[in-house]
Each structure stands twice: as structure tokens, then as C-alpha cells.
Amino acid sequence: MKVLLLLPLALIGCDSDPADQDAARALIDANGCGTCHRIPETEGADGLTGPPLTAMSRQVYVAGVVPNTPDMLTAFIADPQAIDPRSAMPDLGLSLEEARLIGEYLYAVGGGS
Numbered sequence: 001m002k003v004l005l006l007l008p009l010a011l012i013g014c015d016s017d018p019a020d021q022d023a024a025r026a027l028i029d030a031n032g033c034g035t036c037h038r039i040p041e042t043e044g045a046d047g048l049t050g051p052p053l054t055a056m057s058r059q060v061y062v063a064g065v066v067p068n069t070p071d072m073l074t075a076f077i078a079d080p081q082a083i084d085p086r087s088a089m090p091d092l093g094l095s096l097e098e099a100r101l102i103g104e105y106l107y108a109v110g111g112g113s
């Protein structure tokens with residue numbers, strides 16, 4: 001049922017404007033994502049505890065368990081254990097809106113190379 005509630009988020013699309021990117025960077029900074037993850041174009045995001053988020057737009061799965069779609073990425077960032085109860089990624093208490101902003105940012109900067 002939770003997935004149904006997230007469907008409208010998928011329809012918003014993943015274009016990322018500069019103001020949204022700034023907001024996403026601020027959220028990433030405030031929540032310490034970069035202490036565990038390497039994130040392109042994001043100052044100080046060079047952690048190695050979690051996987052590098054350098055090709056999020058090209059990955060097939062999120063966290064290796066669900067298809068990589070905007071709504072799944074949002075859901076995982078907002079509540080990792082709802083997607084995979086054994087995930088080592090902490091639940092940082094983000095709202096769905098905050099998680100969506102971050103997810104769009106990760107798609108925008110995570111083109112892989």
C-alpha cells in the first residue's frame with residue numbers, strides 16, 4: 001500500500017533545477033550522507049562506509065533489492081528498513097519530500113563514468 005501512496009512522486013519526474021539542487025545539497029550536508037557516501041559534485045561527500053552514489057541514474061537496483069525508480073529511491077532514502085529490513089543504511093527521519101529532493105539530485109549528479 002505504501003508504494004501506491006508514492007506513485008504521484010514518480011510522476012513529478014526527475015528534472016532538477018538549481019534551487020532544488022542547493023536544497024538537496026543542504027539536506028545531504030545536514031544529514032551526514034557524505035560521511036558514509038561518495039557523492040559527485042558535493043563538497044565533503046567522500047565517505048566509504050556505504051556504497052558510492054556515483055552512478056545512481058544508471059543503476060538497475062536500489063540497495064540491490066528493488067528496481068531503481070524515482071519512487072523506490074525516495075522510499076529507500078526516507079525509510080531504508082521499509083525497503084530492506086536488513087539494510088545497514090540508517091533511517092535519518094527524512095520526510096518523503098526531502099527524500100525526493102535528494103533522490104532527484106542523486107540522479108542528476110550520478111551519471112556514472
Ligand code: HEC
Nearest residue numbers: 031032033036049050051061062063064077087088089102
Ligand atoms: C552511517 C552511514 C550512512 C549514512 C549516514 C547514510 N547512508 Fe546511505 N547507505 C549506507 C549503507 C551501509 C548502505 C548500503 C546498505 C544497503 O544497500 O541496504 C547505504 C545505501 C544507500 C543507498 C543505496 C545505494 C545503492 O547502491 O543502491 C542510497 C541511495 C543511500 N544510501 C543514500 C543515502 C542518503 C541520501 C543519505 C543521507 C540522507 C545516506 N545514504 C546516509 C550508509 C549510510
